[in-house]
Amino acid sequence: MFFLYFRFSLSKKVEKVEQGRSNQFRSTKTPLDYLPGPSCNRTYFGDVGRTYELEIRRPREDRLPFICHLNFTAGGGDLGDLIQLTFDTFTVGKFVSFTTEGCPDGHMSIQESERPLTGGQWCGSAWGYTVYYSETRSLNITLQLDRLSEQGIGYNFDFKLAYKFLKKGEAHLRYGNRSVASWRGDLVPGSYCDRILEGCDTRPCRIQSPNYPGVYPRNITCYYRVEHRQVQRGKHVLLAVRQRNSHKVHIKDQIVKYDRSQRVLRVWDQCNVVQDYLTVYDGGSTTDPVLVRLCGGDAVPDIVSSGNNMLLEFHTSPYDNPFHPVPLSFLPGFELEVQVLSVDARSHHYVRDVHHCEVLLTSFDSAYGILENPRHSLPPNTTCRYHFQGRTHEQVWLSFIKYHAAPADPAAYQLSAECNARLRIWDGRINSLPGQQMNVSLLGDFCKDEVPRLCDHTLLSNSSRFTRPCSPSESYVSSGSELTLEQTLKQGSVLFPLDFMVRYEFVNTMLEGAHVKGSDNPCDRVFSSSITSPSGGRFQSPRSVFYYGRGGAHNLSCVMRFEPNLGERVQLTFTRAKFGGRPCTTQKDARTGRLRCVHNLKLSNASTGVAELWISEYPWPGVQIPRDCMCSKLSDPQIITTFTSSVVEVNFTVTLMNITQDFNHFNFEGEYQFISTSSTEDVENCLKFKKERRLRGSSGYIELRSPMVRNRMTSMKYLLRSSVPMG
Known part of the structure; x- marks a missing residue:
């Protein structure tokens, strides 16, 4: 090392000092009150590798003020490129202040060639092993003593140094070595x-x-x-x-x-x-x-x-x-x-405006993502706000994968009792301008040793292993479409680093239709035909992740009920459907023309789970007639048009979902249409005949005529019930 080389190269032997490679003299010990000798006001050269000693004797009081100039010049080549000065003994006046009139009795100053004068001064007594390495080939030392110590037993001047001339290639700590050369920039x-x-x-x-x-x-x-x-x-x-x-x-x-x-x-x-x-x-x-x-x-x-x-x-x-x-x-x-x-450049790993730390994340850019602390340092008294903005039918789901704010010692760093790092989670949008705050509630406020809800087991996930989803107790969900993280750093992040990772997702909460009265399941919906409502529209499975395995659910069951007016029937068109690749196929019955689900008999539904879409009719209240079943991927539109019942239900059922599955694995989309089929007179006749076709008893007969008599119903539905109780 450069430093050790300089240290151990010092010699205790007093060498000859060359002045312009002539005028040789030996430094010798003399009484302290001896007049300053020929050491002052000279230029000193020397050979590389040799160490020279120089002592400036204490001046007499009648010679004050005492000023001594010493020039050291490296002559290049064997005479060196740099100068090393080692202050073996240093006492020049007294030191009283770092900032104002700190050297009242005298001082030492050093000026390097080709550099402006700094005006800096050293005085008092040196501490430890003090070494000075020049930046240039020549430097001047000026010693000035204005007054001696007033105490007879104390002296305020004692100066002895060793100097040495070095080659630039030997200064490894400053310039590096041949294999790795350090670059210090352009002066x-x-x-x-x-x-x-x-x-x-x-x-x-x-x-x-x-x-x-x-x-x-x-x-x-x-x-x-x-x-x-x-x-x-x-x-x-x-x-x-x-x-x-x-x-x-x-x-x-x-x-x-x-x-x-x-x-x-x-x-x-x-x-x-x-x-x-x-x-x-x-x-x-x-x-x-x-x-x-x-x-x-x-x-x-x-x-x-x-x-x-x-x-x-x-x-x-x-x-x-x-x-x-x-x-x-x-x-x-x-x-x-x-x-x-x-x-x-498109990431949120840096703050665009260092004077205004605001980050906006919207569902228009991405439906989900990972937010981390900025990769750069933050200055003191910084408040960063991370705004999550979804569409009107979305909620914000946040999970802290990790969060660590380095603590600060108030005694050591003169901090008040106020938080050095404070995190607040707002259920809504927080503006940075005063007086423009919305009425938003606080979901969490964390300071010092407090941390937000953590879903840190997510860190164990990798390409071959998936961890369970974050539960509500391990995450935060907004009540509306916006949420704000507010992070304040009183001391900045250089010495007190902030490290966090947040997974965010905008959850689609849209559900078509109206909620079924009396049902506890939010995804049970009803579509009713009326004068004020459209005669058709779209319907689909829920897209909220919380209904699926990745959101913490194991099973899903949603019922969509279609209620036409009298004289109308329902036409359903399923445009697409996915069932998670479950071992089941959709086949059309050759006799009835209806769709049925055919499961793999070698596998048990109890182990693989079920994913089915059932279409059922309700010709009479409380009487369900299962009609069609789908359980395999649907790519081409499937139209169901033969309904004659007053009510139709679509039941979407999924069981045994794993922790990676969501609406991307299980879903369906379709369109519905209420179609008028009968006149008012036909409707009245239909109601009359429907009552007559609810049959009960031990036996009886049904009469069918052809051709059909007008004003009779075109579909012949009969409800046959046994008079003998079941069981």
């Missing part, structure tokens, strides 16, 4: 550390603090703009930064303490002590939403933008004392990896 001309990174899908992009992996400069603001211009058709690009190695992130957040337990990522106001922080914007400008502001040290989770631009701002305070994280394996500053992600 913006005239800036100290602003960079632009693009094309990160084809090369390993890294965002690094200035002078990484050493201490970063003071009083700087760096802007890292990440862009991706080439977008594949049909895709939407997201940008992500992260660092899973915790030792590669340490942005100073407090006065340094030798306590490893203090290493944690901090956010927002917690970074105000030192005012060193990294801010991530969801876009290419500082006016875009802020996803997070970080400091401290730990692994950085994925921070994902909602589009193809991301801006990172690194800010440091003007004053500090040199430091290094503890233990030494942790590096000061930061390095973040950049990734380019893509999602389907």
Whole structure:
């Protein structure tokens, strides 16, 4: 590793220092009140691989203010490309503040060649093992001491460093190695550390603090703009930064303490002590939403933008004392990896408008689907509303397959008692504009450790295994055609990720006809002929999933009753029908011409279930005459026209449905027509003769004449009942 190489290459031996490869001298220990020697105001060169030591002696009080300039230049080739400075001993004045007049007695400043002056200062005493790596081939150190310590036993100046010249190819932590070279972006001309990174899908992009992996400069603001211009058709690009190695992130957040337990990522106001922080914007400008502001040290989770631009701002305070994280394996500053992600442009995996998180899902687009949390990070104080809008005859069925909102520690993150992540489920449409709310009820309100009803066993489903359907206690069903999920995140989703998956379905509740009075079954319907109603129409099996196996039902029985007026008969035309592939065929009886269901005798209905469509007549009230039966797929229209009864019923029965079956497996569609067949006089005669043809007794006779006498009924129905009780 680059860092370890620098650390262990230090030599305790005091080497000769070359000034312009001439004027050699040896640094020696002298009394602390010795006048500053020839070490100041010089340029230092050196050979690659050698370590040199340099000490600046404490000035006398009558020589104050003391100013010392040290230039270190890597001459290229064997003279190196970069400079490594290791501060073995550092005490310059005293440190009192990170932000305002923090170095009243004196300071050290570093200026790199070809970079603007930052004005940042270090003072006080150094903590730990402090190393500085240059960005350029030359840098200047300025030491300034304005006053000595007023206490006779204390000294506020003690400066000793070791310096070394390195080749760029040896700086593996910064630039990578020959097999994988890190790309740090293009430096913006005239800036100290602003960079632009693009094309990160084809090369390993890294965002690094200035002078990484050493201490970063003071009083700087760096802007890292990440862009991706080439977008594949049909895709939407997201940008992500992260660092899973915790030792590669340490942005100073407090006065340094030798306590490893203090290493944690901090956010927002917690970074105000030192005012060193990294801010991530969801876009290419500082006016875009802020996803997070970080400091401290730990692994950085994925921070994902909602589009193809991301801006990172690194800010440091003007004053500090040199430091290094503890233990030494942790590096000061930061390095973040950049990734380019893509999602389907038509999906709901990203928010179209980052300032207005509203998602609309309608049954016009899809009758069902899966809704997941956005694949990108959400800024603090975000409220996302997911509106489910069906047709007027539809309901919304929601099932949470998973839901997890990471908890936040109110003490650690200065949160109020209010929910960090709050989920509310509304039985209707909720508008984002105040004063426009509809009168909708709340189906659920969840905060902190509370979670909505879960149907998590659905996660066990795969291509070869199906799980049982979600029950009403594991899901939510709207009372009308609309429903709204409202998710609020007080702290955003970067450090407190939100992960949910919802299956939604728009359930068709339409049922033709009117409900049969006295029936508890909603799918029992009646179609009556009247002056105010049409003489015909369509009828079909119910399309609500809750009547079928996938909706939790095992059996289905629906009766559709057709009631013509006197002098009318019913004509039914079945246009299509499906019976789930049950072992049964529809055959026409050669003698009667009627349809009958022929079951496979080798299989038992008790094990395979029944799926049949029965058509029955009711010539007299309470007297049912089964007429036709269908049980196999119907592709061509089947017309039933020989009805002479006053009432006809169609009974659709399905038993033993499995958990995958619904109206796509069992269904029928048809048309009905009330047809006038008799005059008023014929109707009166018909009623008279119908009463005469209800026969009861031990024996009797029926007389048929041909040709038929006018004003008699054209169909001869007789009801024969035994006078002997059954059983």
